[in-house]
Every structure is written in structure tokens, then in C-alpha cells.
Amino acid sequence: MVENNQTTKTISVEKYGIKNAQVNYQLSSKALHNETLEKGMGKEASSGALAINTGEFTGRSPKDRFIVKDEITQDKVWWGNINIPFSPDKFDALYDKVVNYLSEKEIYVRDSYACADQNYRLNIRVINEYPWSNMFAYNMFLRPNEDELEGFDPEWLIVNAPGFMADPEVDGTRQHNFAILNFSKKIALIGGTGYTGEIKKGIFSALNFILPVFKNTMPMHCSANVGEDGETAIFFGLSGTGKTTLSADPKRKLIGDDEHGWTAENTVFNFEGGCYAKVINLSAENEPDIYNAIKPGAILENVEMDAEGNVDFENTSITQNTRVSYPIYHIDNIQQPSIGKNPKNIFFLTADAFGVLPPISKLTPGQAAYHFISGYTAKVAGTEAGIDEPVPSFSACFGAPFMPLHPTKYAEMLSAKMQEAGVNVWLVNTGWTGGPYGVGKRMALKYTRAMITAAMDGSLEEANKDNYHIHSVFGLQQPRTCPNVPDGVLSPRKTWNNDEGYYKTAHKLASSFKQNFKQFEEFANEEIMAGQPLGGE
Ligand code: ATP
Numbered sequence: 001m002v003e004n005n006q007t008t009k010t011i012s013v014e015k016y017g018i019k020n021a022q023v024n025y026q027l028s029s030k031a032l033h034n035e036t037l038e039k040g041m042g043k044e045a046s047s048g049a050l051a052i053n054t055g056e057f058t059g060r061s062p063k064d065r066f067i068v069k070d071e072i073t074q075d076k077v078w079w080g081n082i083n084i085p086f087s088p089d090k091f092d093a094l095y096d097k098v099v100n101y102l103s104e105k106e107i108y109v110r111d112s113y114a115c116a117d118q119n120y121r122l123n124i125r126v127i128n129e130y131p132w133s134n135m136f137a138y139n140m141f142l143r144p145n146e147d148e149l150e151g152f153d154p155e156w157l158i159v160n161a162p163g164f165m166a167d168p169e170v171d172g173t174r175q176h177n178f179a180i181l182n183f184s185k186k187i188a189l190i191g192g193t194g195y196t197g198e199i200k201k202g203i204f205s206a207l208n209f210i211l212p213v214f215k216n217t218m219p220m221h222c223s224a225n226v227g228e229d230g231e232t233a234i235f236f237g238l239s240g241t242g243k244t245t246l247s248a249d250p251k252r253k254l255i256g257d258d259e260h261g262w263t264a265e266n267t268v269f270n271f272e273g274g275c276y277a278k279v280i281n282l283s284a285e286n287e288p289d290i291y292n293a294i295k296p297g298a299i300l301e302n303v304e305m306d307a308e309g310n311v312d313f314e315n316t317s318i319t320q321n322t323r324v325s326y327p328i329y330h331i332d333n334i335q336q337p338s339i340g341k342n343p344k345n346i347f348f349l350t351a352d353a354f355g356v357l358p359p360i361s362k363l364t365p366g367q368a369a370y371h372f373i374s375g376y377t378a379k380v381a382g383t384e385a386g387i388d389e390p391v392p393s394f395s396a397c398f399g400a401p402f403m404p405l406h407p408t409k410y411a412e413m414l415s416a417k418m419q420e421a422g423v424n425v426w427l428v429n430t431g432w433t434g435g436p437y438g439v440g441k442r443m444a445l446k447y448t449r450a451m452i453t454a455a456m457d458g459s460l461e462e463a464n465k466d467n468y469h470i471h472s473v474f475g476l477q478q479p480r481t482c483p484n485v486p487d488g489v490l491s492p493r494k495t496w497n498n499d500e501g502y503y504k505t506a507h508k509l510a511s512s513f514k515q516n517f518k519q520f521e522e523f524a525n526e527e528i529m530a531g532q533p534l535g536g537e
């Protein structure tokens with residue numbers, strides 16, 4: 001059932017500079033679903049979910065993400081090609097153009113908030129040009145109840161106008177699309193792109209500045225769940241490494257699938273109120289929780305459907321990044337509110353397309369810091385003919401595009417918290433086995449799940465106590481045996497059946513690690529440097 005918390009209240013947006021707009025305030029999910037269909041902007045899938053196309057952009061555009069450089073940000077933000085500066089004057093001028101563009105239009109406004117822990121709650125007003133974008137905000141942000149809506153005091157404003165095209169020459173953008181954060185005005189200004197992920201990642205980036213700088217809280221690009229014993233586990237990882245997939249575990253309560261804060265009071269809370277899952281090759285067998293969450297209230301993005309509205313999850317003709325968003329209550333087993341205790345286990349997920357990292361290994365504190373700062377995964381070159389070499393991809397803190405501060409700021413916080421909490425840290429390769437991409441295959445999901453389960457219930461440690469194999473190239477503690485996983489799967493070298501090729505590739509990847517880490521060496525102590533690979537150069 002679609003939750004229906006339609007309100008009769010209405011609000012004016014004149015104070016934002018939007019004049020004579022027809023405001024649809026706080027429409028229910030169902031109303032937005034229907035509105036999208038009526039306007040011919042989407043279709044209904046046979047599951048009852050809404051299916052839309054995000055248009056030109058089917059993913060985020062990191063090169064068009066700016067931060068206004070002003071008193072608040074200038075000395076704190078790590079400026080560069082990730083956090084690209086934008087002038088306050090240009091922002092004001094562009095903002096005026098965008099609100100002028102939205103004037104006279106029918107628009108969608110919603111009040112919501114981020115951060116499930118009330119002490120950290122950030123109230124957000126979202127103004128959307130399109131109904132389905134507003135429904136996305138309903139799905140992904142936390143939903144105030146009727147009482148909370150009375151006297152709602154919005155702190156941050158998101159202005160989202162996919163149909164507005166910037167003029168780079170005049171507006172100071174790189175091209176026609178942009179996502180700009182202004183910390184002084186507390187505005188996220190998004191235009192020229194309909195990709196919904198920009199909306200949620202805009203607020204994530206804002207919180208990644210606000211929480212560490214003002215609230216002594218460690219923001220994390222990770223998923224989280226909690227076991228029957230009340231133990232929290234968190235899963236860091238870059239896009240496509242398995243945060244959403246692996247946190248949806250019917251035996252554990254889901255806290256959240258993407259963005260969390262770790263507080264000084266030793267709790268972990270979700271920033272969001274929903275999930276945003278990849279649906280490429282989705283099947284009911286492999287990922288039942290996500291599959292079953294696709295029902296009325298969910299929004300499918302950029303998928304192909306047949307005439308009956310059946311989605312072909314294998315079809316990537318629009319994009320590989322097909323998605324579904326849904327409110328978290330579409331998952332059966334959830335933690336309410338979305339808050340857990342200090343984690344006991346931390347997993348770093350990596351999709352190693354070179355197929356050389358062990359499927360699971362245990363990290364020392366130094367290795368944990370080293371791998372957190374490195375943030376390794378691999379990219380497989382799309383489907384272009386002839387290109388089948390994986391490319392290593394390093395993204396500090398497993399989420400550099402969303403981190404306004406210098407990576408070492410987050411790493412210091414995480415190290416301190418990990419030490420205090422006495423967590424186990426595991427590196428999990430959800431990527432390739434039996435050879436690199438093109439030769440080997442993706443690690444079976446059931447084995448990854450079994451390894452994670454064994455790490456969490458202590459049986460992995462029990463089975464390998466004092467007997468971890470130290471990987472000769474990466475120096476990682478590699479278990480030799482794991483409940484419900486064949487021993488052979490645990491040694492990537494053995495799965496290759498080609499020792500020479502394996503070691504050559506492993507050293508090559510180790511070299512990439514070292515090369516990438518050079519930029520951080522001056523900030524790293526001896527313990528962290530001791531966490532680097534033993535091999536490579
Ligand atoms: P994002 O940050 O973009 O949301 P994510 O970390 O949440 O990314 P997922 O949405 O969980 O990534 O994507 C993992 C993808 O890899 C899914 O499509 C999943 O089916 C697939 N997959 C295949 N094998 C495995 C495995 N062994 N472990 C985890 N995921 C796997």
C-alpha cells in the first residue's frame with residue numbers, strides 16, 4: 001500500500017523568488033504517481049511501480065558539481081576537481097534565473113528531513129519542476145508526520161529544475177547542467193539534469209560537511225544493518241560494489257543502504273528514508289527483498305518494459321545504471337527508527353575486476369586506514385568492442401565525489417572511532433574470481449553473503465584463528481576456510497589456475513595502490529603506511 005499522508009496545507013514560494021507558480025504542496029506518493037502518468041511523463045509497470053526516464057542524464061555528473069566558495073567554505077573545503085569552486089555572485093545570478101524559470105509554472109513542493117536521529121535532524125524543503133522528482137524526494141528523504149508538518153521550519157532548500165538549461169558563458173557553469181551547494185544560503189541548486197540521484201547526493205554532500213565540522217559526527221558512504229543480537233554492521237563501498245544488495249539481508253534489520261552518520265554517542269543513524277537500488281540483472285531469486293520492494297510507491301528509472309509493463313532487467317539499452325527508489329518501509333525487516341549501536345563489524349566492499357583480491361580478508365587497523373583512504377574499486381569498460389581491460393578506480397573514503405573536506409579528515413575520525421569501538425574490519429571483494437573481467441566471472445552472491453554472515457557471527461574468526469594466510473602481495477589476512485563456502489573460492493590465486501598471470505596482475509594492482517597513495521603519504525603515519533601492499537612498486 002502507498003502511504004497516504006496528503007495534507008490540506010499549502011504554502012507560498014514567493015519568498016524564494018518563484019512568482020505566480022501553481023504549487024502542489026506535500027502531495028501523497030500516489031497523487032504524484034498519478035500526476036506523472038496524467039502528464040505523460042511516465043508509465044506504470046506491471047508491478048504497480050512508476051517507471052520514468054530521467055532524460056539526458058542517467059547518472060550523476062561529477063564534473064558539474066560545484067560548491068560556492070565563501071567565508072564558510074573557503075578554508076575548510078578541499079578544493080580541486082572534485083569540489084569545484086563557484087563564485088557567490090554567479091550563484092545568486094543563476095539562482096535568480098532558475099526561480100524565474102520556475103515562476104508561472106506548476107511545481108511540486110515537499111517538506112522532508114534528513115537524519116533519522118532527531119539530534120541531527122536537518123529539515124529540507126524540496127522544490128521540483130517534475131512530479132516524479134518530488135516523488136523521489138518522498139521516497140528517499142525522511143517523511144515528517146502531520147504534527148511535524150505544522151510549523152515545519154525548513155533549514156535547507158533544494159531547487160530542482162531539470163528543464164532549465166544554463167548558459168555556461170554567462171552562468172559560470174561547465175555546460176548546461178549543474179548541481180551547486182551553497183552552505184551560506186543553505187541551498188542545493190540543481191538544473192539541466194533530471195537524474196534523481198543528484199537530489200539525494202546533494203544533501204549527502206552537504207551533510208558530509210555539516211556533520212564533521214559542526215556536529216562531531218563521522219559521515220559515511222555506507223549501508224548498515226543490525227542483527228538479532230543487536231550488533232550493527234556497516235558496509236562501505238563505491239557505486240556497484242554491493243552496499244544496497246548486501247545490506248538487504250532478511251535475517252537482519254536494515255538501517256539504511258547508502259548514507260549514515262556515526263555519532264559521538266556511539267550510534268549509527270541513517271540520513272535517508274529510502275533506498276535507491278541498482279536493478280541491472282535483478283532477479284527475485286538472488287535479491288528477493290529488492291525485487292519485492294518494486295510495487296506501487298516505487299519509481300523505476302530508465303528501464304525497458306514490454307507492452308504489459310514487465311520490466312526487462314537485463315536490458316541496458318538506456319543505461320547500465322537502471323535504478324529503483326522506494327521508501328524504506330518497502331523492505332520487510334527494518335530497524336525503526338533507522339538507528340543502530342556502534343558497529344561491531346565494518347566491511348569495505350570492492351568490485352575488483354582484476355580478480356586478484358581475496359573474496360574476504362581481515363584488516364589490521366593500519367590496513368583499514370590505508371584502504372579507507374585509498375577507496376579502491378575497479379571499473380570495467382562498458383560494452384565497447386575491443387575494450388576489456390579493467391581500470392583501477394580510487395575514490396578516497398569510498399565516496400570522494402561527496403566529500404567536501406580533505407579525505408584525511410574523515411580517515412582520522414574513522415580511525416579514532418574504530419579504535420574506540422574495537423571493530424573488526426574486513427575487505428570483501430564482490431568483483432571477479434577465476435581471472436580478470438573478460439576471463440573470470442563475478443563472485444557468486446551466495447558466497448559473498450555466506451562470508452559476510454560468517455564474519456558477523458564469529459564463525460569465520462573461529463575457523464581461522466591464528467591461521468590466517470598472509471597474502472604475499474597485499475599483506476592481507478586471508479582466511480583458509482569459511483562456513484558454507486568451498487575452500488577453493490577463498491584463494492583467488494587458485495581460482496585463476498595460472499600462477500604467473502595471477503601474480504603479475506596482483507603486483508600491477510599493488511603498484512596502482514601505491515601510485516595513488518602518494519598524494520596522501522605526507523598525512524599518513526607509520527602504522528598506516530605499514531598497511532600498504534607488500535608487493536608492487
Ligand atoms: P550505489 O552506491 O551506486 O548505490 P551499491 O554499492 O549500493 O552502489 P549495489 O546496488 O548493491 O551497489 O550493486 C551491486 C550490484 O552487483 C548488484 O547489481 C548486484 O546484483 C551485483 N552483484 C553481483 N555479484 C555480487 C556479489 N558477489 N556481491 C554483491 N553484489 C553483487
Ligand code: MN
Binds near residue numbers: 243257258277278
Ligand atoms: Mn546503493
